[in-house]
Amino acid sequence: MAVEILWLTGRSYAEAMEEAERLIDLRTGPADLSKLLVVDHASLLAEHAAVFGRLATGRRVDHLLCVAVGPFPDHARGLQLLPGTLAGTHGPGVLWVGDPNGIDWRVAPGAKVVGRKHSDPDGLAQLVALLHVEAVFDEVYDTFEHRVRYRVASPGLRLAGADDETATFKAALALAIERITVPRSGDDGPFRSLLPDQGRVSLAADGPLASYRAGVADAAAAVDAKAARQPSRLLRRGDDGIDEDVRAAGVALGQLRELIIRLFQAADTAKKLDDQQREALRDAGLQLPPTAQAEPEPGGSPGFRAIIDALDDGDALPLIQRRLTVTSKEIKRYGSAAYLPQVDTGCPASLPGSLVTVTEVPASIRRAGSAAVRQALRLDAADSAASGLLALVVAVAAREWVPAAAEPDELGRGRIAIAGIQQALAQYAAAAPRVHAARLVRLSESLLPVLRALVRQVLLDAYGAPAKVGQETMDDARKRTEVQLTAWTDLVQIHGLAARPKFAPPGIGEVTYTVESDVAAIRDALVTDPRAAMWQLCGQDDVTVLDVGPEPPTVRFAPRQNERDLVGVVARDTVWISVGSHAGLVRLVSLHPEVVTGSPLPQEPSSPEPE
């Protein structure tokens, strides 16, 4: 057996009757029509009264339930609420859904009404889906038969997962937020891709820098060569001419030193080099990579890429901030003049001076061989100083003159934007409901990539429209994050946990968390007090006609697969269903008798006839 559903909403009398006839007719209708659920507009019930009569007398339907949707516009004091074919002890049970979106409401005198946003599926769809489950249909029918006065009631729902879906999402997102905002240890070094790269600087072989360097090296080599020509490897007076070599080395070293000092002074800027400065460097034989002609797109900026790569690699936001700070220090430009003291340290002015004044090599030194000559006449020191000077100029060029992959101010803005993002995330997490963490880990893991995408989106916006002042950057990032979090949460509230916001990257796996399968959530739903606040499928003003006096009867249901876990904990009359994953309860709140009967005096309904 199955529960058949007949939708009469929006149909004229003729259409409705035609559909009823089609259903009753064995040739066109289902073979078994013993259990029928009719869904109709409350405002059309009077017009469709004969249709219900036809269904009741068609010898096909044993159990009929009707879901009446919307208000009863024609109902007035003193009139019976339902047409004769639906009213009375022989009529079907009528579940009046005054508003498919429903309200959150507790069954108590004067209880406050809390509105609900439209959800998809709405309350009507959820109710119909539930009543389509035969076991639930049977139990609801039976409850109307024996426990609902006048057989008309407003249904309230408490569904495991459905009611708490948003709360569950918020709690899981809070966990994910914790994952990316709590400082953890990790590589807190600079972003290497942004550091100065000496490999991008080279020296022209025929340029002055290289030539002067070669001059020093050549002089040292000449001394060695002259020594090698002698059988005894000893230098002799007169034919060596090494004093000239030494003086030549001194001149070359002095020229190298002076040139570097001039370059450090001429190209001393913490900003971009101007044309004159570039020309001076080029003339000295320093080869720098060309300046980029166009600014990269925000998403293509090396600084942005470094942040996003670290985020994707699992770095927490505070760690990324630290790395940005360290990187900023490493790439900060001080101006080349700041390195002038290092020139003096590496090559004091006295060193080339001492070489160019050599006039004669004492015999004692000459006899000691070329190594002794080079050391005594400071040729080794000159060679080492020349190497050091070249290394210095290359290092300074890489750090101060080569166009940087990122500027400290840009990285600072990234750090500040992350601070703003963290503020909004922390605020969201603090306001999230407390749900047992162990249940949410899988869900939070599935949300992590989307959360990272959110951070990426906000950062991209910050890079795309940089604010002038740091505080504006922070405030802007915080607000953007708040907006995105709200939009994501609203989306989940409407479309469920699987909903993916626009910024979610493509190819993200489905949410692996099934609320309905969660035993604890089901147990919570099943033991809910029938009067407790739940999703009542009525409008704000409809509660005035609901009878808050008696405790509303309930129908509780849960998947059979959970029976073993829950038996003994939940009510004995819980319906264990084998299809679907529905779990929770339906409560049926009666209407005030005078509203149903139209009589100001309460009438005791006669007991139903025995079958």
Place this chain on the structure above:
Amino acid sequence: MITETLKFRLADGGEAEEEAELEETEFPTGEFLMARNAVLTDGERKLRQHRAVSGPDREHGYEQLDNEILVGRRLARAARRGGYPPEVARLHGDDADSADPYALFERYRGKPLYEASQAMTTAEQEEFPVSLLRGLCWLAAVGIAHRGIGPYTVWWDGSCAQIVDFSRCTVFGVMRAPLRGSAAWVPEEQRPGAAKGRVGSRDDIWAAAQLIFYAHSQGHECDEPDQLAGSGLDRLLIDALIRAFGPLATRPTAAELLTQLGRSDPAPGGFNRGASLLGGRGVFREARSLKRPEAPVPPDFNEDLDWALTAARPAPPPAAAAPPLEPVSGGLPVLAVPPTDESPDADDGQTGSTWTGQQSSQAAPGQPEASRKRKGLFGRRRDNG
């Protein structure tokens, strides 16, 4: 909101009576003061009203309110010829001699540094030291030591620092009172048990240096001089900070630090700290003796005049000649004789008990401790208060 008609004395002279909308919620400012936001309804001028706390500490509140008013007035007078410096809080007016005295300051700009330091760009970090030192130059120009420079008393609006909260200020020349608080922010000569000498233009420099490091490092304190070298600060600034963290004898003034950084002192010189100060002090003493002839002059009544006289024309030292008077009793502001426009420095001379030597602390109650670490500056413990 409460609507009230406020009658007050304008900081640059003259009386005012304006309708104001005052917020009901008050919040702490300084140690013993409360503040609430106010808007003057005619000019839409946004202000904050400072009043003494209620309860047993009210008298301390009165003293601190005096300090705020008097520093505000001095700065207003010093800035008469040029524009008012944005680097120091601006007193709009005050009602110093009513039963419930108050000061009206213009709203502070930006955010206190303990918040703002997280949002400063590199360019802002580089601009901050100069801006802070300019503010200190203005305070020094009017003979004032702030004694509370720190992340809560210096604000930043993205382009300019603003030194606020004058409640712990004192004048140059008085004996140093011990200053409680984290040792990172209090130099040796101002710490409890070690306080000595007279207040001067170098007293705020240690804390200012610490704050410059704090701003640059996004909220960290400088524990060791070595930290400066690896901080990414410019060499010039590092050299300046090393001097600022040095002993008092070699510690530079704000103006000297600015010069070292290639900038000039923005404050006008020649702020009249001598003759009219003595004149005002004399008027005050005379008024007091008429009112309470039996009251002796407190021993430190004129001690601040040392500084005033060194910067002014030679004048007969009045301190030694001052007859003994009772310390001013009660917590009310001691502006016994309203200052006049004819006497630009009148308030200096009329408030002999204002610059109290009370031990004060750096962090106001209820404010989070700025210090993030426990270790003292350059290895010393900080909880020395």
